Amino acid sequence: MLFLQHGFVRNPDGSITKIDVVGASGTNTTGINAAGTVLGLYGDAAGTHGFIRATNGNITTFDVPGAASTLPFNINSQGTITGFYADSNGVTHGFLRSANGTITTIDAPNAGTSPGQGTVIFAINQAEALAGYYVDNNGVNHGLLVTSE
Numbered sequence: 001m002l003f004l005q006h007g008f009v010r011n012p013d014g015s016i017t018k019i020d021v022v023g024a025s026g027t028n029t030t031g032i033n034a035a036g037t038v039l040g041l042y043g044d045a046a047g048t049h050g051f052i053r054a055t056n057g058n059i060t061t062f063d064v065p066g067a068a069s070t071l072p073f074n075i076n077s078q079g080t081i082t083g084f085y086a087d088s089n090g091v092t093h094g095f096l097r098s099a100n101g102t103i104t105t106i107d108a109p110n111a112g113t114s115p116g117q118g119t120v121i122f123a124i125n126q127a128e129a130l131a132g133y134y135v136d137n138n139g140v141n142h143g144l145l146v147t148s149e
Helices: none
Strands: 007-010 014-020 026-032 038-044 047-053 059-062 071-076 079-084 092-097 104-107 119-122 130-136 141-144
Touching: 007 026, 007 038, 038 071, 047 079, 092 130, 119 141
Parallel strands: 026 071, 047 071, 071 119, 092 119
Antiparallel strands: 007 014, 026 038, 038 047, 047 059, 071 079, 079 092, 079 119, 092 104, 119 130, 130 141
């Protein structure tokens, strides 16, 4: 995936800070938590990867192990990240990345297993409830809410 844009964050004083991951062909910011930690994704010759930008400007990159592409989309105050990844067959899987870097795959029970099917997670709240959707074996989309209760 080729990205031609730069990520950015608007600071409390109204100024804009551009965010570019070193070596990326483009950077896209996708989330920020109350502490000011920025989440995003970037592209390079090897694919799409995730990154976390701390408030001091340090950037940590990450990939879901075995993923062909990693697409993080949301971060909560605890630093827990959610998103989805595509495997080498084009099937999507949701993921949860804890603040310590542990990654857990999330697949809806009735999610399809063919290219273009699977589970997509877009949002997480402070209680770590996840929202997204899945595509079943018939190509039908279904809403998804994952809670720990």
